[in-house]
Amino acid sequence: MVRNLITLFAFLLLADVAFAGSFADVKVKKINDRVYALLGPTDAPNKQNAGYMNNNLVIIGDKGIILVDAGSHRAVGEHIAKAIAQITSKPVTHILITHQHPDHHLGSVAFSGAQVISSIYCAKEIENNGKGMVGWMARRTDQYLGNTRPIIPQTTIPPESTQEMQIDGVKIVLITTKTAHTPGDMIVWLPEDKVLASGDILVHAINPNFSDGNLKNWIVIVNDILKMPFTTVLPGHGDLMQNKDVAEFRDLITGFYKVVEDIQKAGGVEADVRKKLDLPKWQKLARYDEMMGGNINHTWLEVESENF
Numbered sequence: 586m587v588r589n590l591i592t593l594f595a596f597l598l599l600a601d602v603a604f605a606g607s608f609a610d611v612k613v614k615k616i617n618d619r620v621y622a623l624l625g626p627t628d629a630p631n632k633q634n635a636g637y638m639n640n641n642l643v644i645i646g647d648k649g650i651i652l653v654d655a656g657s658h659r660a661v662g663e664h665i666a667k668a669i670a671q672i673t674s675k676p677v678t679h680i681l682i683t684h685q686h687p688d689h690h691l692g693s694v695a696f697s698g699a700q701v702i703s704s705i706y707c708a709k710e711i712e713n714n715g716k717g718m719v720g721w722m723a724r725r726t727d728q729y730l731g732n733t734r735p736i737i738p739q740t741t742i743p744p745e746s747t748q749e750m751q752i753d754g755v756k757i758v759l760i761t762t763k764t765a766h767t768p769g770d771m772i773v774w775l776p777e778d779k780v781l782a783s784g785d786i787l788v789h790a791i792n793p794n795f796s797d798g799n800l801k802n803w804i805v806i807v808n809d810i811l812k813m814p815f816t817t818v819l820p821g822h823g824d825l826m827q828n829k830d831v832a833e834f835r836d837l838i839t840g841f842y843k844v845v846e847d848i849q850k851a852g853g854v855e856a857d858v859r860k861k862l863d864l865p866k867w868q869k870l871a872r873y874d875e876m877m878g879g880n881i882n883h884t885w886l887e888v889e890s891e892n893f
Contacts, residue, residue: 608637608661611668614825619645619755620778622819623668627791627871630657630688632727637661639688642782642819643669644775646753649678652699653773653782653819655692658722658733662695679752681759682738683784683821684767685710686797687718693736703738704761706769712737742771762786765803766794766821772810779816786810787834789823792867792876795883800842801891807835823871837866845884849892855885 612624623641630636639661642653650669656662669677677696682703683689690711693701703711711718715735723730742748748759758774766785773782785794786806795803810818811831818826826834844861848854858881867873 607635608664609634611665613668613672616780616817616825617778620775620780621645621672622817622825623665624824625822627822629872629875630722630725634726635660635728636688636722636726637664638822639665639692640819640822641665642773642780643672644755644757645673645675646678646755649675649753651679651681651752651755651757652677652696653681654683654689654784654821655680655696657688657726658691658719658728658730659694660728660733662692665692666695681757681771681773681782682707683771683773683782685769686767686785687722689784689821691719691722691733691735694732694734700740701736701738702740702742702759704769704771705741705743706767707771708738708741710769711735762806763802764799765806767797770806774813774815779814780819781810781813781815781817782819783810783821785821787818787820787826787831789820789826789830789834790870791823792870792872792880793834793838794876795880798883800838800884800887804835804839804842807831807838811835841880842884842888845881845888846892849885849888855881858885 609626614622616622621643623643625637625639626634628634628638630638636657639654639656644651656665677699680693680696680699680701682701685707718735719730719733742759742761744761745763746761750757756777758776760772760774762770770784770786818831820826845858848857848861867877
């Protein structure tokens, strides 16, 4: 019996290590001498990608690294850490979490001693539901994640606020918004570098996920982003964005909301939405089949509630 348990433990340990080498390569894009984008694949977490489908921003401070988002679980965090080590030998000392979805924060456990910062809502969600998030990620990826545990952010930012701070010699502005992609969204703004990390408020060439959000607020917030003097945006998923890309995304989600609202005001039904949407625009974006049905239903209920 003991021998069987030892064999099982060894198998699980080896399985956990084995898939770490199967991740797609991290695409590193230098933005300037102290800011680098790490771009991952764009599929949702699944068995094929083993959970690596993340974007991260690396900000080099005086003594360490400020990392925006941390990946889907420990091995993904370690995969990201190896890419960072090719840029600098400085350790990750701070992690800024854009929102509570598990693909953005469960990798924090790979960065021992780092201070984790998020919105208050995000921190509470991780505290209350973090173990369930690990279980969800394990089921989605069919991976053993026994060495992944949720890290509750030690520093939190109040809702709908703008906090300017110096972190390791870098001026950083953290902006918590109204519910857009989630109720816990936090934008990271580097005013001296003119670089913005949006979390999943912005995604590039991918169908966004409306399921935990409020699309009407979301449109307003993207309009506010367009007023900012950024030169580069790191979206939650997809390639780097410039102003025209953000404007195209704004127009896309604005058109989606208007179609749903117009159909409701005309007395139509939810099934009419697909008939009125410019579906080819959405079909050319990644994750169409996975996202479209839920996005229509969620927005239909949102608009219905606002006009009840």
